[in-house]
Amino acid sequence: MAAKHVLSKSTFMAGCQCPKRLYLHKKHPELSNPEDEDLQAIFSRGTTVGLLARELFKGGIDVAPPDPFSYHISVAKTQELIAANHSVIYEAAFMYDGVLCAIDLLVKKRNKWYAYEVKSSTKVKDPFVQDAALQHYVITRSGLPLADISVVHLNNQYKRVGELEVEQLFNAVSVKEPVLSLQDFVEAQIDSFKKVLKSKNIPNILIGDHCKKPYDCNFTNHCGANMLHQRAIGNSNLNKSELKQFLKEWQYPFYFFDFETIMPAIPEFDHSRPYQQIPFQYSLHTQASPRSALNHTAFLGDGVSDPRLPLIKQMLKDLGTEGSIVTWNKSFEVTRIKEMAEDFPRYQKQLSKLIDRIVDLMVPFQKKWYELPSFMGSYSLKYVLPVLVPELSYDSLAIQNGGDASSVYAIIKEQPIAVQMQQRNDLLAYCHLDTLAMVEIYKKLKALVK
Template identity: 35%
Template sequence: MSSKKNNLSKSTLIRSMQCSKSLYLYKNSYHLRDKAGITQQQRFDRGHRVGKLAHQLFPNGKDCSPPNPFSYDESIAATKLLIQQRYPVIYEAAFKHNGVLAALDIIEFRDGKFYAYEVKSSFRISNTYLLDAAIQYYIITQSGIPLEDFSLVTINNEYVMTETLEVNTFFKKTSVLEEIKERIPFIQKSIEDAIAILDKPEAPEVNIGSHCTKPYPCDFQGYCWKDIEKASIWYLPGISMQEKTTLVATGLTNIEEIQNTESLNQRQKIILETYRSQLPYIEKEKIKNFIADIKYPLYFFDVEAFQPAIPLFKNTQPYDRIPFLYSLHYKASDAEVLYHESYISPIGNDARIHFIEHFLTSTQREGTILVFNALMEKGILYKLAEAFPVYKKEIYDRINRIVDIEIPFKELYYYHPAQQGSFSLKAVGNALLGRDEFVKSHVKDGEEAMAVYNELFYMNDEIKVEEQLRALKTYCKTDTYVLFEIFEQLVKLSEY
């Protein structure tokens, strides 16, 4: 290892397996990284909370977490001491071998043997998790601690919350020792490769490609992609990153250069054509048929939900969608004014019953309920019908009145080049209306809304909480207003 700056860790090794340039930039040009958004921060916090909860599986351990991310030497020394003392349980233990650092969630000393546990806040075990575990196993055993077994602790997808959270049934332990052993030669080679990359005077030349998003979205995309022209194949919408990589490998760089469209499907051909002509693609008859069945009175409806990894309420499961906010615009007839109302659940208690009662009262007048992407709204309503059978009949009535405004866009009755391959409400709305109604919204999309609301459960500042609740309501109201505008535009398109 050439210098302390070039020290590696589990996460930098995983980074180097995805892209050698990403490792080099991370170590030498850290300031070029994209700023982490609230969604990424929330994912990180969630992992931290789940990890802490898993400590309860092995009570009375000593915590070796570093006081800050630059003080791992203290953690390594504290871990070493506790290992020498054969302390029964250590949390956030840290080890180093040949300049590579690996922290481990839990190490247990039982019946004269060491057992390692790494906690993951998901249901399934991915190849990246196994590589992660293999790095930890390799570093721990190479630093002189023999491990009897290594397990991944994941969340049990069948767990249902009762009065209190039962950690023993919430988590699932799976030994992955055999899978780890198969990966050790690869880990050894990856460490050698990573050291060689960091010893170079300049960043390795790596073209952009599907590795920029898989298995993780790289945080140097802002840097590497900044000079890519808008006409580049990389910005061709409607085609997967893998397909783009294949096209680029054939020597094509610009969208205009694509002559042979035989390998493209009908959808991709339409998107390519609209890109070239910069004109929308319109199937007027299909739009007309779709609109013909939609009659006033109309509701324009949108729900926001969050998905806590650790259930907060009785009878819910990990990552269940818990609705917390809806917006409803209502128009009795073409000539009537647009009326609006919304509901947001207070932070802290299970308010799903109030949520559904409010929604049922608000939609008791007849009328079609228009949504954008019915899967989400219907899925949430079905779950609520299951949770509150007393309202099942009424909820099913509302479900049967739902019509999905996403259909004409998803089925390509209409496509505008400004959508840039996206079929989200925001992309469709911006393209169809020629303006961005969300420009003033602090919350940018549904994923961010989920992250913002989830964070409120752990926030103590009441003023900040109120501010965020208002921002969420504004976002959701904009959603249903845009939905109304999209509907009006579809009516016009069917008439002209």
């Protein structure tokens, strides 16, 4: 029977964030928060990016275990392949002194070994160095010297045109220097975590900023850390003159407008970069004059092809050439329009003209010209709307926030037709409510300054 490990890379990292998290993870996993779908999405994105990065070093042998309880098989296979002089190993696994870790890519070049850990982010973040420090410690202590260890991350300056160019898509950054300086720290942490896990008592650690940094802890419900950020209570304020002046500058027709976007880690379409926000949907409520009825139009991509070109064409028609385009947090819409102008230069002139017409309904709340304690100090639409327009609610909708909308759209093409039709309706209903919410909030503000 193979020796079982005491710590892995993920439990080591949990311990570095908070020894109590490590203890609860190992001894009381039942106290964890319910599984988060966003985390699942991050995990599956990481897997896709990891598989693609293997193309940087083709022809490797994958020694990933058949299940998380069979890592001893990966450790043994890794040793066999190293002994047999294989030069590329995917998911090579090592164990030293009860600590297990795997590395995405292990490569032999000119008789020296190089380790690469793939991350689906666009830069080297501090926890990645700590991660790599543990990997370096375990790999070298188990007898394999490393010439270098690198973090491979997505290059957000790479713009796809045609086939994906994997060499351009990724950047490999050596972290050897900081990793070497952390080796004593790693050893000390391992000793201390082993003691924590031997103890019969849960470490007595109070909630604090560390519950969210560098990652959201999954025991926040148990420890009560979710309450940390909900204590802020706002004030009451109404600055009529600022508000009046602000609204006076708007010009009819009013276009209440909102984009939804997806951010594919790996660029799916030409003229897009890793994690570029691709608008796939908008909702638009138009009011031609103070007394005219509200008109609604919408755009929703087909879920398969690049939505931006058809979106641009319809948007330019729908938004006309004059009148204020009302958004919530205008920098989001402005940036998306600028990006589309750059990526589709044929429409640059027309798109740039839209930007001058954009106004931001969030400003009176952000600048606290209008503030109520029940906004809880926030100027997010999700806080302001239920207070000012309680009859409009996202609660009954299948899609209740932008993150859900992105997740649904990202995989809509893989769903059966009946599900696709339902999800398209759900997306339309969600985005429709976003712009209707702005219309109603505008009416409330207008009434305040009458």
